[in-house]
Amino acid sequence: MDPKLFLSASRVFIVAGKGGVGKSTVAATLVTAARRVGLTSLLVETDGKPLLVGGAGDRGLTACTITPAEALAEYLDSSGLGRISRRLVTSGIVDVVASASPGIDHLLVLGKVKQLERGRAADVIVVDGPAAGHALTMLRTPRALADSVVVGPIKQQANDVLGMLNDETRCQVVLVTIPEPTPVNEAVETAFSLEENIGVRLAPVVVNRVDVHPPIDIPDVLAQDSAAVRAARFRNDRIAGHARCLDDLSRRLPLPRIQLPLDTHATLADRTDQLLGAIENLEGGAP
Amino acid sequence: MTRTHLDQTLANSRVVVVAGSGGVGKTTLSAALAVRAAIGGRRVAVVTIDPAKRLADALGIAGQTAIGNEPVRIPLDDAHGELWALMLDTRSTFDALVDRYSPNADQAQRIRSNLFYKNISGALSGTQEYMAAEKLYDLNGDERFDLVIVDTPPTRQALDFLSAPARLRRFIDHPVYRIVIAPSSVGLRAVSAVSQPVLRAIAKVVGAQALDDALAFFRAFQGLDAGFRQRAHDVDRVLHEPSTAYIIVTSGQAEPVAEATYFVDALESANVAVSLVVANRLMPYFGGGDISLPAPLAGNLRELADERRAEESNLEVLRTARPDTPWIRVPLVPELVDERLDTFASLRLLGRALGDAD
Numbered sequence: 001m002d003p004k005l006f007l008s009a010s011r012v013f014i015v016a017g018k019g020g021v022g023k024s025t026v027a028a029t030l031v032t033a034a035r036r037v038g039l040t041s042l043l044v045e046t047d048g049k050p051l052l053v054g055g056a057g058d059r060g061l062t063a064c065t066i067t068p069a070e071a072l073a074e075y076l077d078s079s080g081l082g083r084i085s086r087r088l089v090t091s092g093i094v095d096v097v098a099s100a101s102p103g104i105d106h107l108l109v110l111g112k113v114k115q116l117e118r119g120r121a122a123d124v125i126v127v128d129g130p131a132a133g134h135a136l137t138m139l140r141t142p143r144a145l146a147d148s149v150v151v152g153p154i155k156q157q158a159n160d161v162l163g164m165l166n167d168e169t170r171c172q173v174v175l176v177t178i179p180e181p182t183p184v185n186e187a188v189e190t191a192f193s194l195e196e197n198i199g200v201r202l203a204p205v206v207v208n209r210v211d212v213h214p215p216i217d218i219p220d221v222l223a224q225d226s227a228a229v230r231a232a233r234f235r236n237d238r239i240a241g242h243a244r245c246l247d248d249l250s251r252r253l254p255l256p257r258i259q260l261p262l263d264t265h266a267t268l269a270d271r272t273d274q275l276l277g278a279i280e281n282l283e284g285g286a287p
Numbered sequence: 288m289t290r291t292h293l294d295q296t297l298a299n300s301r302v303v304v305v306a307g308s309g310g311v312g313k314t315t316l317s318a319a320l321a322v323r324a325a326i327g328g329r330r331v332a333v334v335t336i337d338p339a340k341r342l343a344d345a346l347g348i349a350g351q352t353a354i355g356n357e358p359v360r361i362p363l364d365d366a367h368g369e370l371w372a373l374m375l376d377t378r379s380t381f382d383a384l385v386d387r388y389s390p391n392a393d394q395a396q397r398i399r400s401n402l403f404y405k406n407i408s409g410a411l412s413g414t415q416e417y418m419a420a421e422k423l424y425d426l427n428g429d430e431r432f433d434l435v436i437v438d439t440p441p442t443r444q445a446l447d448f449l450s451a452p453a454r455l456r457r458f459i460d461h462p463v464y465r466i467v468i469a470p471s472s473v474g475l476r477a478v479s480a481v482s483q484p485v486l487r488a489i490a491k492v493v494g495a496q497a498l499d500d501a502l503a504f505f506r507a508f509q510g511l512d513a514g515f516r517q518r519a520h521d522v523d524r525v526l527h528e529p530s531t532a533y534i535i536v537t538s539g540q541a542e543p544v545a546e547a548t549y550f551v552d553a554l555e556s557a558n559v560a561v562s563l564v565v566a567n568r569l570m571p572y573f574g575g576g577d578i579s580l581p582a583p584l585a586g587n588l589r590e591l592a593d594e595r596r597a598e599e600s601n602l603e604v605l606r607t608a609r610p611d612t613p614w615i616r617v618p619l620v621p622e623l624v625d626e627r628l629d630t631f632a633s634l635r636l637l638g639r640a641l642g643d644a645d
């Protein structure tokens with residue numbers, strides 16, 4: 001499908017996946033891809049981690065970071081509690097008492113994302129979410145709070161965020177995984193849980209680092225314990241393993257798939273080409 | 288030196304904490320280290336804070352032995368030592384603490400049925416970390432074990448558990464906490480406490496109902512705080528003892544390496560030295576090929592060597608940042624990726640790889 005159509009199908013894409021699957025790289029690639037097709041884009045980092053190797057700043061991307069503490073301070077400010085808020089936050093007491101409403105920090109971060117979205121901070125806002133298990137907790141929070149808190153600003157905030165999460169033109173989740181059994185299992189579980197419990201729309205799942213090499217023919221005449229043969233076996237194992245996992249994924253998860261190749265030397269520009277190519281290969285009109 | 292650095296760490300530590308970012312192999316390595324130490328003659332308890340069932344899988348006992356909050360013995364026929372495993376249950380650990388420090392069953396009951404308590408004693412971050420430290424302290428004092436290996440969850444919070452006892456102490460000592468609990472001694476109800484400006488502000492954020500529950504909890508908690516404070520102090524001491532070793536695990540990918548660098552820095556600023564960095568799941572070295580090789584095989588050798596080079600250059604970031612930290616490199620074991628082998632056999636494979644790697 002047309003990449004521009006694809007990327008403007010939703011204003012926010014929350015990228016979720018386990019550390020090491022390339023979640024941050026995929027997020028940065030989405031941001032660049034959006035720019036490539038003429039859309040303005042913003043990268044949002046959520047857990048205050050150090051900007052990674054070749055971080056957003058280095059790559060000339062527009063980026064911002066949201067941490068729960070800052071989101072909380074800002075929220076307190078906007079509730080007219082500016083003076084007292086700093087003391088509350090630095091004393092750590094809010095941390096403890098906020099435990100009474102578990103997940104309030106997550107809600108505040110999502111609230112801030114929603115604010116960026118409402119304010120049309122960019123055509124496409126890409127959120128580099130927390131690691132998979134945590135992403136789930138984070139995204140479940142608004143529903144839980146909307147159900148359990150009866151009145152007040154938290155209820156309001158939770159409902160507003162839910163409004164964003166449940167509207168596919170405003171927000172979609174991009175799950176990133178790699179073609180190995182454990183990450184695939186986790187992606188499948190996360191996907192079902194997201195759809196069932198939160199009702200958030202899932203964008204095509206990104207399978208990163210796929211070995212797309214054809215199997216290597218190993219002639220019998222070669223010494224079977226030579227380096228070349230061992231390496232070829234290793235590679236063939238990996239190729240077969242990836243194919244099995246992709247198979248497994250498509251059987252268990254009825255979502256379109258974007259595959260990105262395992263490519264050690266790819267630059268951000270290369271990855272952007274690869275992503276745009278994969279999007280073009282997706283079937284259908286608007287997702 | 289006859290022993291590798293890894294084996295020295297396993298032989299000389301009473302506690303080994305394994306941390307690192309998601310999916311790098313912390314759980315698998317914790318299990319492999321535990322097996323290795325048990326074979327070497329130590330009585331080991333491996334505890335996972337990760338609620339996922341991965342430890343049972345890694346130990347190959349899924350479906351046979353349930354791993355719960357109490358240690359279970361895992362049979363190992365060729366071990367000189369013993370292997371035990373358990374999975375942290377935050378709630379029951381917290382319950383046990385409340386029971387221990389409550390002057391009477393009635394107060395314990397009042398705390399346990401409080402809504403705020405139910406919330407914080409679940410799997411909430413913060414509490415979970417503190418309970419992990421707590422469990423570790425308990426196991427450390429348990430006569431049955433001489434080594435405790437802790438498998439941490441894949442988040443930044445893995446480090447929060449280092450500071451959790453101190454945070455708890457700071458909280459109990461906090462003037463606001465005094466305000467919060469003060470009224471009960473003169474018989475006032477929560478409503479009056481909420482009229483304090485600070486509490487009004489909090490109520491505005493978390494909701495009045497939540498705050499009321501919290502206040503009721505802190506009142507019920509009174510009298511327990513001295514015990515908790517002392518306990519937090521003791522737990523903190525164990526975390527900083529020289530016999531507690533920290534092992535950071537990473538893969539060769541850029542993101543986990545950046546995370547590992549962050550972990551090492553964060554530990555250092557908490558005055559804790561990292562004993563060992565394990566670079567796990569690295570592309571194996573196959574060696575060179577000769578010029579007569581068919582092109583696809585030669586090309587493959589080159590590409591795999593390239594992948595390893597890319598990993599090494601990612602790892603270089605951490606290496607230059609921390610030139611003095613000891614390292615081992617562990618190759619990717621294909622049987623482990625696919626979870627093909629019987630897991631115990633693969634743990635031994637990994638254990639061997641660990642031993643050879645130093």
Ligand SMILES: Nc1ncnc2c1ncn2[C@@H]1O[C@H](COP(=O)(O)OP(=O)(O)OP(=O)(O)O)[C@@H](O)[C@H]1O
Pocket residue numbers: 182307308309310311312313314315316337341439440441567568569617618619620621623624625626637
């Ligand atoms: N040296 C290795 N070679 C190949 N595969 C490995 C190796 N070490 C671990 N694995 C595999 O990597 C996957 C992730 O391992 P594991 O669950 O131990 O990681 P973790 O760091 O505990 O993950 P999480 O962050 O989710 O807790 C598992 O499938 C495991 O079998």
Ligand SMILES: [Mg+2]
Pocket residue numbers: 313314315337341438439440
């Ligand atoms: Mg684990």
